[in-house]
Amino acid sequence: MGKKRTYGGIQPGIKWGPFTLRLPGVHAPISWPEAIQGAFLSLATGGALAPLMMNFFDxxxxxxxxxxxxxxxxxxxxxILFGDAYAAGWITPALPLVLVFLGGFTPGPEAVQAMIAITLVVSFLFIFFAITGLGEKFNQLVPNALKAGIILGAAIAAFMSEIDRVQTLPFTLITSWVVVLVLMFSIPFGKLPNTKAKLLVMSNAMLVSFIAAGIVGTLTGELTFNIEWGFFIPQFGELLATVSPWGVGMPSWSIILAAIPISIMVYVLVFGDLLVADTLLKEASKVRPDEKVDVNHTRTHWALAIRNLGQMFTGGVLIPLHGPMWTGIQVFIMERYKTGRKAMDSIFSGTMSWYLFALPLGFLMPIIGIIVPLLPVALSLTLLLTGFACAYVAMSMVNDNTTRGYALAIGMLTAFVGPAWGIGAGLVLYFLLIGKNNQTPAQDQSEEHKAS
Structure with missing residues (x-):
C-alpha cells in the first residue's frame, strides 16, 4: 500500500540531491492494469530494437x-530513482536519423564507436543545459507556433513510418490499430454504458489490441510462434566486449566531430518530447487537482545524462538513446489517470507499475517465444499512439489560420527534410508570417513546470 499524500500535494518519496526515490507499493500504490500490460509491451517494444542492433553492431x-x-x-x-513523472522510453523520433548516421560506418566495432560518439555528445548537451539552466530558458524563448510545428513534425514522421510497415503485416497491424484507437479515443464507444466489461477492456486497451493482433496474425499466417522452456542466460561478457567502450574503445575525434550535427538534432527532438510531456501533464492537472506533479527540466536533463552514460558503460550503447518519455504509453497512462483517483491514485502509480514486471519476465524463454513474433506490433502501436498524441497536442497549441498553416509547413519540413531544416525555416517564417509581437499566446505555465 503506497503512502498517502495530502490533497493537492506532491506524492511522498525520499529526496536525494535534486532527485526523489519512489518505490512501487511503498511510496505509491501499484496499478495492476499498467503492471500487467507494461510487462509484455515493454519487452515487445524493447525487443523491436534487437534486429537493428544485430544488423548495425554485427x-x-x-x-x-x-x-x-x-x-x-x-x-x-x-x-523510481530520479522522480520524474514520465513513462520514460527512448528518443524514438531520432531513430531514423540515427540509422542514417550509422549506415555510413562498417557494421561492427566501427558502428558501435559511432553510436558511442552520439551518446557522449548528447549526454554532454544534457549536462551542459542542466548546469547552465539554459534548457528552461530555451524552452521559454521558442515561439509557441514553432513548438507546434516541431511536435507536428514528430507526428507526421511517426505516421509515415507506419505506412511502410503496414505492408509487411497488413491484417495484424491494422487490427491492433483499430482496437487500441477505439478503446482509447472512440467517442461513440465512450458513450456506451460503463459496464464492468467495458471498463476492463478500456483499462487494458494496449493488451487487448496486442492479443487481437496475435489472434488475427496467427489465423492469417502472418505470425508464427515458437515456444521454448527454460531461462535466458544474459551474455554480459560478450556484451561488454562488443558493444561498450570497455571492449571497442572510445571513438576517434573525427567520429565525435561527425556526430555533433546529429546530436544537436537529437536534442531538439528531446526538447519536443518535453513539450509534449508538459502539455499532457498540464491537461491532466486540470481534472486531477488532488495531486501536484513536480516537473523539473533541470532534473530531467541530469537523469537523461546519467541514464545514457550508465547504459553505455553497464549494458552497451543503445539505438536510439534513452529519452524522457515513451509518448504512446504516457498518453495511455494519462488517459487512465484522468478518470480519477480510484482508477489511479497517483501518476507515479502508473509510470512505476508499467515497468515493474518487465525485467524479471525478460529472462523467461516462454515469454521471449511469445514476444519475438509480436515485436513489429509493439513498435507499431508505440509509433501510432506517439503520432496521435503529438498531432492533437500540436493542434491544440495554435488557434488561427496563419499559425495552423505555419505549424503544418514546419511539421512537413521537419518530417521530410530533417529537424535542422524545420528549425531554420521555422525561425525565418515565424518572423515573416507572424512577427515576434504577434505570437499565439502560450499556454500558462505553472510553477511546477519550471526548473528550479
Missing part, C-alpha cells in the same frame, strides 16, 4: 536481448 540475438534487459532498468530509473 552481434547475435542473445547479445542484443542482453542489452535490452539492461536498458529496462535504466528506463525504469527515470521514475
Amino acid at each position: 552481434i547475435p540475438f542473445e547479445v542484443a536481448w542482453s542489452i535490452l534487459t539492461i536498458q529496462l532498468f535504466w528506463v525504469w530509473s527515470q521514475t
